Amino acid sequence: MQETTVRPLGGDTRASWIRLRTMILLRWFAIGGQLTAITVAQHWYGLQLELGFCYMAIGASVIANLVAIFIFPENKRLGEVENMLMVLFDLLQLSILLFLTGGLHNPFALLMLGPVTISAAVLTLRSTVLLGSTAILMVSILSQIHLPLRTDSGLILEIPQLFVFGHWIALIIAIVFISAYSVRVTSEIHSMSDALAATQMALAREQKLTDLGGVVAAAAHELGTPLATIKLASGELYEELTHHPDLREDAALIREQADRCRDILRDMGRAGKDDLHLRQAPLMAVIEEAAEPHIGRGKTVHFHHLQDPVAQPSILRQPEIIHGLRNLIQNAVDFAETDIWIEAGWCDDSISLRIMDDGCGFPPQLLGRIGDPFMRRRRNTTSSGLRPGYEGMGLGLFIAKTLLERSGAELRFANGRDPVAVEEGKRADLGAIVHVTWERRRIDANGSDQARQFGENRQFAV
Structure with a gap:
């Protein structure tokens, strides 16, 4: 099954x-x-404004x-670009x-923050830096020339120069801080939205595969009888057409193709009928x-159970799990490197599961952030070679964590340590460990609220 690569949408896409x-309505x-403010200032407070230029x-x-x-x-x-130009026009007009x-x-100089905040929320970082720099330049000019x-x-109505300087510093700090804050928050919101959409797609795909497997299995079950009949009839024809070589070959071909159909349906419906x-x-x-x-990917996967296998619980086969x-x-x-233990x-x-490997484990500085979508690690000498071919390890683990938590699971991520190896001065890392725990009532097929009874067995009427 081919994996689909999902990346967070950039600001140019969101714009x-x-x-x-x-944008027209906001303008x-x-x-x-603006008209209200100028009118009130002119007629209510008696300020002498350059009305012609203002209009x-x-x-x-x-x-x-x-x-x-x-x-x-x-x-x-x-x-x-169009969005950036419209916001830039509004900034210059203000x-x-x-x-x-x-x-x-x-x-009203405080309104200079508006265009920059809009840019930080919906546009790319490049556009936000351009508009923020323009706003800082305009604020600096307005502090001296007006x-x-x-x-x-x-x-002349004016405030002390000390307050003007304070307003100038406050506006610059606000422009930088609000822009950075908005960019960071909106980026995380959109990344989470993209990751949740990818999770929903993965769940829908798994559900479709489960449903398709059931349909194929049912088809294999229902077609078994007619294929057996075709094989039996072709076999009898094959035996009776000894003196007709051409027809005998056709009968053999029919029997061979019936066997092939049976094998194909058996492989496609290995899980059995969707009951x-x-x-x-x-x-x-x-x-x-x-x-x-x-x-079969070149690594050995070991399965272990810590209790009596006869008493193992029967759980719900949910696509999320x-x-x-x-x-x-x-x-x-x-x-x-070579082995994985489950x-x-x-x-x-409760029902618990541990998945361990003998690799280099999770980067220690990222253990607290595992499960965040589209997480990227810094390239450094200690981690640059741990996971070759991967730009990050965010989305896959986020999907797994989200789906399992929907089924009621609690996940913990850690790195293993071998205390004996530490004492002997050998390598103590045992690789990554993922601990998954469910409350038994959440997934137990017999005790869960989602469990379905098979119904009563009834005797055939003769």
């Missing part, structure tokens, strides 16, 4: 999700707020919105208004089924 209509709100700056936004409305369709989605209305003496605010009596018995299986059988795709265990076993096989144990209250 194309934004509709032009959304209309900004235009309305020209606001009119530029109005014209840009009208052009976007009449030229582009309503359902247009903006690309990365800077011009602040230049005309007192610069950093104007309390038109003063004057009252009707000619009094209620397939909904549950002994614990070790489910573990071996999960490990089966990785048995099978696919989750398969990912953990694949991880162990990929990074083991130990199963159970008691009245």
Whole structure:
């Protein structure tokens, strides 16, 4: 089964999700707020503003919105560059208004954070750095160069230079901090969303494979009788057509192809018919089924049970359990040197499983982060050669952890140590250890709420 590579979506992809209509609507709100602020300042507080230039700056936004409305369709989605240019236009337009209305003496200078925050949330890091740098440059210019605010009596309204300097420093720090914070948080949110989508795809694929296996198994079961009849009839024809070599060869071919169909259906339906018995299986059988795709990959997989195998529980064959265990076993096989050990144990209250390998183990600095999606490790001399061919070890373990936790499991990751080897001065690492534990009632086929009864056996009526 071929694995599908899933990578987190970049900012350029997410930027194309934004509709032009959304940006136009937000700009209309900004235009309305700017007109209201200028009108109130002029007529309510009696401030002498350069109304002509202010209305020209606001009119530029109005014209840009009208052009976007009449030229582009309503359902247009903006690309990365288009989004960046629109936000940059709004940032420069706001800077011009602040230049005309007192610069950093104007309390509305705080709005300079808006375009940068939007960029950090939806655009790439490159665009965010460009817009953040532009905002810092504009704030620095406005702190020194601007038109003063004057009252009707000619009094200039301004705050002390110490406060202007404080506003300038605060705005720069806010631009940098909010941008970095927004980029980090949105990146993790989108990575988690992408990883959950990949997990759902993996679960859906496993469910489809399970359903398909049941259909094939049922077909193999139902076609067994007609194939046996064809084989029997062709065999009889073969014996009776001794004096007709051509027809005898045809009968032999029919029998041969019937045998081939039987073998194909048997291989495709090894699990048996998709009846209620397939909904549950002994614990070790489910573990071996999960490990089966990785048995013949050049490593030795050892299966052990810590209790009497006769008393092993029968558990639910949930796709989450099978696919989750398969990912953990694949991880162990990929990074083991020669051997992998899978130990199963159970008691009245719990069922546990340990997957161990003799590889170099998990990087110690990442043990606390295992299970995070799209995690990347730093390349250094101690870990650069541990897992060749892998850019990171996040998504596969995240899928396994998420699927198993959906079934009620609790996972712990650790590295093994051999105390005897430590005393003798030998290598003490035993590789990675993954400990999976379920409450028995969650997956026990007999005690679980999801268990299904087979029904009563009834005697055939004669």
